[in-house]
Amino acid sequence: MAGDRILLSHGEGGKRTRDLIRKVIAKRFENPVLSPLLDSGLLGRLEGEIAFTTDGYVVTPAIFPGGDIGRLAVCGTLNDLAVCGARPVAISCSLILEEGFPVETLESILDSMKVAAQEGNVVVACGDTKVVEKGNADGIFITTAGIGVLHDGWRPAPEKVRPGDRVILSGTMGDHQAAILIARNRLEISANIESDVAPLSSMLLEVLAAFGGKVRFMRDPTRGGVGVSLNEMAESSRSRILLDEKRLPVAESVRGVCEILGFDPLYLANEGKALLIVDGKAADSIIGTLRGKRYGRDAAIIGEVTEGQPGVLMRTAVGGLRAVDYPVGDQLPRIC
């Protein structure tokens, strides 16, 4: 369908809709749950505690260095399940397309959804496609929902966090948002930065299988970055987290861009990272397991839980101490 564009009639329910769904969308995700194209995907019986999540994806540009909105829509939902300790069972895929969107681009986005779903070992069980008039959307919006089954005997337990526990970040921070910023802002900075968008299910489930309750709870530091997620973790576990600035993993290229633009990588979004609060005694072994995995190579212990008022503090590289708070509004480039 090279050169073809999405038309309003692709969303009107007639033959064009049917063709788009069958020949472009369902064809790619072929599996026994989806393929009958019923009004619901029938998942059969699920054993265990069920996790359920949903997220909308509206990123601009839709295709960016290191991934695209399709890979993001699958990985984001898989990771929301994974940090709750859930093995993914099925995801949905709801597309909102803007009239005039190139079919070829849609196909490449669906291809990367397919690859990400395969990598995450999950089926696309149901979907929906709507077309809106030109100007009423930004090319393509995707919403996915996901169902998973919790790792046997484990559930997130922020109440079990104790002083002496360690905070682990599964890799470098800020890559996703730095890649998007550069792609979006015509900043004329040439930096080789790719989004970290990746499915973390198999890595995190392996950690849970090996360490169980030694892992207190996990978060994926997406919007707001590590800084915001850690504040939320400190709040929900009523604990004080002390970070060590020297140990925070940041890719050199991301650091460079942040230095130039005045951004703090602590508050830049990630799409393939997890934060874990773990038993202090098991922390080194957990790091060992993570570093053996493709998406955990740069995992690091970035801080510890200490006595004191709930909140996040940081021991700075030069030995000072400061608060790490929620940011207010967008980060802005410096003007002076």
Place this chain on the structure above:
Amino acid sequence: MRYLDAFRDPSLARALVEKIHSLGAGRPPVRVMEVCGTHTMAIARNGIRALLGGGVILVSGPGCPVCVTHDGYIDTAIALGRRPEVVLATFGDMVKVPGTSSSLEKERGNGADVRVVYSPLDAVELAARSPEREIVFLGVGFETTAPTIAGAIEAASRRGLANFSVLASVRTIPGAMDVLAADPAVRIEGFLCPAHVSAIIGSDAYRPLVEKRGIPCVVAGFEPLDILCGISMLLLQKREGAARVENEYSRVATPGGNRKALALIGRVFEKCDTSWRGIGVLPGTGLAIAEAYAAFDAERKFGIEVPLTERETACRCGDVLKGIITPRECSLFAKACTPEDPVGPCMVSSEGTCAAFFKYGVQ
């Protein structure tokens, strides 16, 4: 990025901290003003205040361009933004700053066309792309942004863009330092001079101040080691009873400054009196658009004038900007005035002293 690590080296930092402690030992604390907002932020972000011991008191100065911009300027910008043909192009920091009754953020919500740009040249491009609109750039800043604003005006002039203009609110630092140096309420004993501003104006620009007021000045970079080293140089001068201009930031700032940038400022701007929020009108510390470029001066183009009035509030930004109080001594701090709902500009700007204390302060 080894270059950055070099200026954040923990063991060198420890050595400098020890030096600062030994220079300060057994003496009354020295009041040092870091003039520039970027220094204020770097000090807070690196937790430097807690490292210094009792020998030095750091007070924050007026070197945050957004913070010293007064209500009257914001009100004028808002009035311009209400004209249907006008697009306001601004640095992001200005968007939330409250004027007497509104802010650019609120105006945007009401339908004004306010665009955040990263450089004044982006506003020139916008003017070239939108010939049917009037693009007004909110030219706020010090000697650091003045050359790029001047460059944008020259570019617009070269390209014959009649729909581009600048609402200028540009200030120069040394004159304001001189006023603060003379103020007995502020009691400054040493100036940590800004890095970027000094890269433009040169370290010699502080010589008249040192000679007149006998206060040591050290130009320092924005990295943690730069700041610690700059403070130790100031303490050393105090111990010697000396008052000199010294340059810790010699890798970038030279005695004579950036001649090209200074020439550009000289072509496009001329000295004027200007009002600093909380400090008042300081003669000769502003830069107004010169007659030759009057066509690009929004005040002349639209026949308006930025008033020098200020609103009466309980906000003590003025005292904070002069280093008379720390933000926590203001009754509004973290209560009625927060970064989400700021009363004064020091809480808005990413370089504001109140924002730095709010964001990085350890309770």
